[in-house]
Amino acid sequence: MKWTVSCLQFDISYGNPSENIKKAESFIERESRHADVLVLPELWTTGYDLTRLDKLADENGEASKQWLRQTAKTYNVHLVAGSVAVKEGDNVYNTMYIADNSGQIKKQYQKAHLFQLMDEHLYLSAGSSDGFFELDGVKCAGLICYDIRFPEWVRKHTAQGANVLFISAEWPLPRLDHWKSLLVARAIENQCFVAACNCTGSNPDNEFAGHSLIIDPWGRILAEGGQTEGAVRAEIDVSESTAVRSTIPVFHDLRSDLY
């Protein structure tokens, strides 16, 4: 399967969902002419407006899912729709939705690792189920930002066969070097493609790094954004992941008797 994948990196308007939805739609409208799969950043409707998140969060994700079904179908594109704040009962989750190009929701993933340095644990609840899904018969996983610091969590998904990792993030500029090194390492050690979408711009507390990346299973960077808004696009041939896994059979050679 060959896909053109595009990460839509943009400056998220703080606590302003209607502005952000308008901006995302115009990116999606333009980029759907060039790509099969589009990836959005983390918390792209609200940004990290944590103190108001309880009010801004989408009740059970109903509005987000409705928007996603319609948008994916209208533009005939698979959407890894970043993440949005979703309220379930008394809890708010950092939730990623994925829809295929027929408008069917394929997956919901709630961020498993909350980033204490940005106070996420005070305002959000951690999810506890995996991010594994399939699109066009391709095994994929969706993960969110801080999750990439947990190689065991990523490996859980690739051990289940995921050949493509989609990451949505609001990764701060001071740790841009970590962002790049961690993503390249996750691609190499898991012998998979990585498509990672980070936002640009800033909020009252952080400046964000942009530099969305698309990386192949050898760890080569196929496309990289800068610090300004735009689409970061590359064609990927998913079978390359299987080819690399048979050249260096890491998954076969794993010593699960030792660790």
Ligand SMILES: O=C(O)CCC(=O)C(=O)O
């Ligand atoms: O791990 C990091 O340095 C950044 C993580 C982060 O910003 C997040 O999970 O929102």
